[in-house]
Amino acid sequence: MKALIQKLTQITGPSGHEENVRNLVHAEIQGHCDDIRQDALGNLIAVKGKKSAGGQRVMLAAHMDEIGVIATHIDDNGFVRFAPIGGVYPVNSLYARMRFINGVEGVVGCERLASREINPTIEQLYIDVGAESRRKCPVGVGDMAVFERPFLDLGERVVSKAMDDRVGVAILVETLRQLKNTPNEVIIVFTTQEEVGPRGAQTAAYHVDPDIGISVDVTLCGDLPKGIKMEVALGKGPAIKVRDGGMLSDPRLVDLMVRTARKAKLPYQLEVLEGGTTDAKVMQVSRAGMPAGCLSIPCRYVHSASEMVDMRDVNNAVQMLVALLGSPLKLER
Amino acid sequence: MPAKDATLPKAPVIGRAQIALLEKLSNACGVSGDEGEVRTMVQQEIKPFVDEMRVDALGNLLAVRKAKRAPGLRVMLAAHMDEVGLMIVESDEGGLFRFDTVGGINIRTLPGKPVLAGHDHIPGIIGAKAIHLAEAEELSYAIPVDNLRIDLGPDGSGKARPGDRATFATRFLQTGPTLRGKALDDRIGVTSLIELIKHAPEHLEFQAAFTVQEEVGLRGARVAAYAFDPQFALVLDATPAYDLPMWDDSENTRYNTRLGYGPAIYLADAGTLYPSRLVKFMIETAEQNHIPYQFRQPGGGGTDAGVIHRQRSGVPVVSLSVPARGAHTGIMLARLSDWKQSLALAHAALCRLTPKDIQ
Numbered sequence: 001m002k003a004l005i006q007k008l009t010q011i012t013g014p015s016g017h018e019e020n021v022r023n024l025v026h027a028e029i030q031g032h033c034d035d036i037r038q039d040a041l042g043n044l045i046a047v048k049g050k051k052s053a054g055g056q057r058v059m060l061a062a063h064m065d066e067i068g069v070i071a072t073h074i075d076d077n078g079f080v081r082f083a084p085i086g087g088v089y090p091v092n093s094l095y096a097r098m099r100f101i102n103g104v105e106g107v108v109g110c111e112r113l114a115s116r117e118i119n120p121t122i123e124q125l126y127i128d129v130g131a132e133s134r135r136k137c138p139v140g141v142g143d144m145a146v147f148e149r150p151f152l153d154l155g156e157r158v159v160s161k162a163m164d165d166r167v168g169v170a171i172l173v174e175t176l177r178q179l180k181n182t183p184n185e186v187i188i189v190f191t192t193q194e195e196v197g198p199r200g201a202q203t204a205a206y207h208v209d210p211d212i213g214i215s216v217d218v219t220l221c222g223d224l225p226k227g228i229k230m231e232v233a234l235g236k237g238p239a240i241k242v243r244d245g246g247m248l249s250d251p252r253l254v255d256l257m258v259r260t261a262r263k264a265k266l267p268y269q270l271e272v273l274e275g276g277t278t279d280a281k282v283m284q285v286s287r288a289g290m291p292a293g294c295l296s297i298p299c300r301y302v303h304s305a306s307e308m309v310d311m312r313d314v315n316n317a318v319q320m321l322v323a324l325l326g327s328p329l330k331l332e333r
Numbered sequence: 334m335p336a337k338d339a340t341l342p343k344a345p346v347i348g349r350a351q352i353a354l355l356e357k358l359s360n361a362c363g364v365s366g367d368e369g370e371v372r373t374m375v376q377q378e379i380k381p382f383v384d385e386m387r388v389d390a391l392g393n394l395l396a397v398r399k400a401k402r403a404p405g406l407r408v409m410l411a412a413h414m415d416e417v418g419l420m421i422v423e424s425d426e427g428g429l430f431r432f433d434t435v436g437g438i439n440i441r442t443l444p445g446k447p448v449l450a451g452h453d454h455i456p457g458i459i460g461a462k463a464i465h466l467a468e469a470e471e472l473s474y475a476i477p478v479d480n481l482r483i484d485l486g487p488d489g490s491g492k493a494r495p496g497d498r499a500t501f502a503t504r505f506l507q508t509g510p511t512l513r514g515k516a517l518d519d520r521i522g523v524t525s526l527i528e529l530i531k532h533a534p535e536h537l538e539f540q541a542a543f544t545v546q547e548e549v550g551l552r553g554a555r556v557a558a559y560a561f562d563p564q565f566a567l568v569l570d571a572t573p574a575y576d577l578p579m580w581d582d583s584e585n586t587r588y589n590t591r592l593g594y595g596p597a598i599y600l601a602d603a604g605t606l607y608p609s610r611l612v613k614f615m616i617e618t619a620e621q622n623h624i625p626y627q628f629r630q631p632g633g634g635g636t637d638a639g640v641i642h643r644q645r646s647g648v649p650v651v652s653l654s655v656p657a658r659g660a661h662t663g664i665m666l667a668r669l670s671d672w673k674q675s676l677a678l679a680h681a682a683l684c685r686l687t688p689k690d691i692q
Binding site: 070 | 600630644645691
């Protein structure tokens with residue numbers, strides 16, 4: 001599992017350019033599902049099982065894209081100006097290394113600031129790819145880049161860029177492999193453009209037209225020194241989302257997930273996130289609407305070049321999903 | 334040299350007639366939600382060239398020109414009829430009217446402007462305190478819209494009602510290579526779309542959407558795309574150009590687009606990440622046809638593509654804009670050559686579009 005996460009996080013896939021991730025996922029799930037297809041927005045849709053008595057058509061989504069930047073202008077001296085793709089914050093980007101899709105690497109520099117006390121704006125930043133002039137710059141307007149940082153293995157805990165949401169992608173890949181028999185029609189969608197939307201999940205949900213929607217994505221942690229106040233802690237189990245900034249989970253689905261965790265004797269936490277949202281937001285209101293929820297993976301330093309997750313949360317999330325999907329998804333009042 | 338493909342439709346040109354049409358459309362009043370005047374003009378223009386035409390519940394004008402041969406790819410073309418403007422909120426005494434803005438308007442450009450109010454185009458002005466009487470401090474900030482009034486004259490009280498729209502009174506003018514007018518955003522796209530309908534390639538099912546309420550949140554295009562359920566969409570719009578020198582002589586790195594550099598192809602904006610295979614397709618088309626092009630700088634803003642590409646199971650989209658200085662003010666300025674090249678590029682791209690290009 002760790003090896004899969006390492007492989008998935010180390011490849012480049014900013015929103016709109018998920019092809020590397022899609023190709024890898026396609027190879028990993030080959031033979032573990034009944035059908036694989038791709039839609040107009042680049043979502044990879046894997047189908048497993050048929051809906052039998054009491055079963056449901058359930059869509060699970062994890063997004064393949066990661067935050068990044070896009071070149072807006074190459075100046076006379078070869079410095080690359082850029083705009084964010086998704087939630088890239090200037091303070092997280094200062095002097096970070098970036099890698100463009102075409103392989104070019106560079107470092108984020110900053111104009112001289114009026115004082116050391118203030119944070120730069122994104123317009124004050126640029127990427128220095130070592131070029132001496134515009135003519136010699138190997139980057140063009142429209143080229144996208146992502147954070148570049150090696151995978152760090154700390155034992156139970158692992159650190160990488162793009163853990164948001166390649167860890168979710170890895171969990172759904174592993175769930176597909178471990179899920180042997182299901183009374184449900186399980187449709188796993190590896191989505192695109194979540195970090196700018198969520199957009200891919202919106203068209204995928206329309207296309208799939210499921211009975212129930214569940215996303216698998218990272219969430220924040222409240223266990224850091226003078227950090228945000230929040231119940232979720234790293235390593236205390238996958239978090240069953242109750243609400244976030246864009247969605248109120250269906251309470252029946254929350255109950256079902258809690259019951260499943262208890263029955264399988266798996267640790268879990270309940271998540272109430274004040275900001276941010278996931279693919280489940282657009283699934284919930286697709287077409288005539290559906291019960292929607294989310295299984296979250298606690299993650300420290302989200303939207304930085306060093307996002308940290310705990311392998312126990314990851315493995316327990318797989319066990320919880322396999323248990324959930326192995327029985328009819330029965331929502332009860 | 335190979336013989337010209339006899340099935341290729343004649344390319345549209347922009348001559349006197351097209352500029353006159355743009356003049357008529359730019360001078361018409363069509364503030365978001367009240368696009369009827371523009372719609373009527375468009376209906377008259379396209380009627381002889383389309384197989385179906387209808388106005389939907391939101392006021393979009395949806396017209397179809399059927400494919401005459403296979404494969405009949407369903408292609409949606411969108412240009413928005415509405416413009417940013419003003420709305421009368423309340424009548425004060427003596428022909429003065431309180432108003433609000435509709436769509437994103439730079440309010441610093443409002444005072445001292447002639448306007449036209451209501452369907453009868455009643456002339457009025459937005460006044461401002463004479464500089465003789467103004468305190469130094471008053472001159473340092475933008476006057477809030479609440480403190481401004483539209484003045485329709487002493488007998489103007491009954492001439493406008495709450496809800497009536499008003500636009501800048503700027504009249505269209507061509508001076509050499511330059512086009513100026515109040516509503517080039519997006520009557521320039523509307524005029525292009527009319528010309529494209531007249532020269533529609535026969536292998537496409539041509540789904541033309543003259544959309545409403547783009548300036549207040551891409552509202553018309555959303556339902557138009559649902560109705561058409563297209564396989565590909567091309568959006569024709571106008572986009573700001575800020576290609577001016579910087580005050581401190583430093584390099585201008587945020588110009589968005591530049592006049593005279595050809596049509597602007599979109600890569601990424603706040604609403605859409607454009608599929609790179611389609612961007613490449615547009616570049617190839619431009620290069621094969623020796624049409625200059627530029628990229629609109631990636632960043633904020635957007636076009637109707639933002640809602641079209643997310644409709645139903647997803648739609649591959651391209652946006653193409655004519656650059657214009659002074660967008661969302663009382664007067665915009667564009668280059669005739671950029672418009673001509675933008676129409677040429679759109680037409681050339683549609684002529685060579687096959688189902689393979691959008692997969």
